Amino acid sequence: MVPVSALARNLLTSIVTVLAVIVFNFTLIHLAPGDPVTVMVGEMGGGDPELITRLQQQYGLDRPFAEQLFTYVLSVLTGDLGFSFYYNMPVLDLILQRLPATLLLVVSALCLAIVIGTALGVVAAQRPRGILSHLITVISIAGFSAPVFWVGIVLIIGLASALPIFPTSGMRDVTNIGAGIWGDTVDVAYHLVLPAFTLATVYLAQYSRLARSSMLEVLSADYVRTARAKGLPERLVVYKHALRNAVLPVVTIAGLQFGQVVAGAVLVETVFAWPGLGRLAYESILRRDSPTMLGILLFSAVIVIVANIVTDMVYRMIDPRIGARA
Amino acid sequence: MFSRNGSAVAGLVILLIILFTALAGPALYGVDPFAIVSGPLLPPGDPDAPLGTDGIGRDILAGMLVGAKASLIVGATAAALTMVIGISVGAIAGFYGGRIGQALMRVTEFFQVLPALLLAMTIITLFSPTLTTVAVAIGIVSWTSVARLTRAEFLRIRNLEYVQAARAMGARNRRIIWLVILPAALPPLIVTATLTVGIAILFESGLSFLGLSDPNVMSWGVIIGQNRDYMLSAWWAVTIPGIAIFATVLSVSLIGDGLNEAFNPKLRER
Numbered sequence: 218m219v220p221v222s223a224l225a226r227n228l229l230t231s232i233v234t235v236l237a238v239i240v241f242n243f244t245l246i247h248l249a250p251g252d253p254v255t256v257m258v259g260e261m262g263g264g265d266p267e268l269i270t271r272l273q274q275q276y277g278l279d280r281p282f283a284e285q286l287f288t289y290v291l292s293v294l295t296g297d298l299g300f301s302f303y304y305n306m307p308v309l310d311l312i313l314q315r316l317p318a319t320l321l322l323v324v325s326a327l328c329l330a331i332v333i334g335t336a337l338g339v340v341a342a343q344r345p346r347g348i349l350s351h352l353i354t355v356i357s358i359a360g361f362s363a364p365v366f367w368v369g370i371v372l373i374i375g376l377a378s379a380l381p382i383f384p385t386s387g388m389r390d391v392t393n394i395g396a397g398i399w400g401d402t403v404d405v406a407y408h409l410v411l412p413a414f415t416l417a418t419v420y421l422a423q424y425s426r427l428a429r430s431s432m433l434e435v436l437s438a439d440y441v442r443t444a445r446a447k448g449l450p451e452r453l454v455v456y457k458h459a460l461r462n463a464v465l466p467v468v469t470i471a472g473l474q475f476g477q478v479v480a481g482a483v484l485v486e487t488v489f490a491w492p493g494l495g496r497l498a499y500e501s502i503l504r505r506d507s508p509t510m511l512g513i514l515l516f517s518a519v520i521v522i523v524a525n526i527v528t529d530m531v532y533r534m535i536d537p538r539i540g541a542r543a
Numbered sequence: 544m545f546s547r548n549g550s551a552v553a554g555l556v557i558l559l560i561i562l563f564t565a566l567a568g569p570a571l572y573g574v575d576p577f578a579i580v581s582g583p584l585l586p587p588g589d590p591d592a593p594l595g596t597d598g599i600g601r602d603i604l605a606g607m608l609v610g611a612k613a614s615l616i617v618g619a620t621a622a623a624l625t626m627v628i629g630i631s632v633g634a635i636a637g638f639y640g641g642r643i644g645q646a647l648m649r650v651t652e653f654f655q656v657l658p659a660l661l662l663a664m665t666i667i668t669l670f671s672p673t674l675t676t677v678a679v680a681i682g683i684v685s686w687t688s689v690a691r692l693t694r695a696e697f698l699r700i701r702n703l704e705y706v707q708a709a710r711a712m713g714a715r716n717r718r719i720i721w722l723v724i725l726p727a728a729l730p731p732l733i734v735t736a737t738l739t740v741g742i743a744i745l746f747e748s749g750l751s752f753l754g755l756s757d758p759n760v761m762s763w764g765v766i767i768g769q770n771r772d773y774m775l776s777a778w779w780a781v782t783i784p785g786i787a788i789f790a791t792v793l794s795v796s797l798i799g800d801g802l803n804e805a806f807n808p809k810l811r812e813r
Binding site: 234237238241245246248249355358359361362363364365366367370371373374377477479480481483484487488498499502503505510513514517518521522525 | 550652653655656657658659660661662664665666668669670741745748749752753754755764767771774775778781782785788789792793795796797800
């Protein structure tokens with residue numbers, strides 16, 4: 218059961234937060250020296266003051282800041298994130314066009330990391346002082362310490378020369394157009410292997426450590442001792458009694474990390490030329506395409522908020538103690 | 544107890560070697576990292592360039608030695624900023640509680656919602672891409688977890704008897720916060736500070752890999768970013784700086800792990 222009052226309270230706070238995010242981002246971009254029109258005209262090679270003035274009027278940049286902010290907030294609230302100068306299309310369409318690629322990448326990486334990481338953690342927890350446990354600890358610290366973009370580069374270099382099976386760039390093969398749904402799925406899956414694996418190494422370290430420590434805590438709990446005392450087989454104790462409780466923190470972290478999906482994908486998408494939101498964010502920042510920057514910053518924040526609410530609700534459903542306490 | 548932890552001591556040794564190299568290296572090997580010394584993409588082992596050259600013929604070893612400074616200084620400064628902001632916000636929120644505490648926690652939650660890397664990238668591009676901007680940007684986007692931890696520690700400690708004793712003796716709030724409660728909250732904060740240094744170094748390397756750093760300063764991430772296009776023809780130019788980043792962060796993480804165990808003897812029994 219999801220308690221309605223908790224959901225309502227969450228939603229109310231979220232609306233306030235979203236408004237604050239819109240105002241914060243907009244103010245930040247306007248605090249910066251130079252405006253997008255000057256940058257854009259400068260890049261086109263022309264510095265005609267008349268053109269700059271006309272474009273500034275067209276985009277409303279000559280208005281007072283408060284008025285610009287108000288107009289922006291109003292248009293965002295009606296679902297209009299503005300128009301990208303650079304890509305020449307509405308920002309919302311641009312974001313929605315790039316979203317599936319990023320979701321595919323991050324969800325695959327997270328699933329990979331959660332499954333492998335939890336499994337490693339559970340194995341390590343059963344013999345906490347054994348060699349295997351130490352090895353897993355070292356591997357997870359190493360995974361945490363490696364720069365993710367470098368892991369990707371090393372994989373590309375290593376595999377390109379030794380084992381050129383998986384494509385190292387893009388999401389689809391250009392020669393594969395018209396291959397049908399099945400052919401396309403296989404193609405995308407092939408392209409997905411390396412980026413997803415790279416991104417998973419970062420998450421993997423955290424999940425194995427988390428699963429190990431939470432499993433250790435649960436295994437020393439009274440009810441586990443009771444289960445053992447009843448003479449239940451060890452496998453049943455570990456996998457049925459302990460694991461179910463030990464995955465609670467894993468759920469929380471997974472939810473929080475899913476929220477950081479866009480920011481987390483920037484580096485990996487750049488290395489593997491993956492056509493997702495992270496790369497769009499990077500490109501729009503380099504080009505100072507402010508409507509797109511603002512749109513992505515807002516969109517990312519909204520994903521975080523939604524992910525937090527969903528995590529909170531899932532947590533309440535799995536762990537009834539929280540609802541009882543509140 | 545720390546000294547008995549083999550991997551933590553190993554981490555400390557690696558870190559000292561890296562620090563020594565960063566300090567003494569440029570003086571011992573006086574090649575300008577920006578100068579074109581030889582042909583491009585020369586593999587390691589060349590008498591002119593022991594670690595090879597990059598895509599335009601600059602010495603990788605020189606870049607590594609000089610670049611260490613920027614990577615380490617920006618990482619350490621950003622981590623220090625993260626800790627200062629986080630501890631201040633967390634301490635005030637935890638100590639005073641009530642409306643002030645609520646308001647500060649709202650601000651913390653607000654910053655947690657913002658996408659850290661994207662916000663840092665935006666700040667650096669909009670304002671000038673200098674090392675200071677990079678360090679400040681990293682600090683601004685990373686302090687929230689430190690604030691939450693500090694607040695939790697303060698909430699736990701503020702009602703302990705020795706704090707009440709200090710209050711009864713007439714100590715002022717400011718004194719109680721910084722000299723009475725904070726020292727007791729230090730152990731977990733020191734562990735976090737160590738890990739924060741590692742995260743900040745990774746953060747800096749990612750930003751300079753993307754080209755969002757001072758173009759006139761060499762750093763490990765910059766070398767990787769500038770040689771990305773040659774990764775298949777010059778593995779050394781992108782792999783070697785990455786090993787340095789990896790070794791630095793690994794050593795810091797091992798030290799943090801060792802400190803954590805030293806502060807929590809219970810963990811060792813597991």
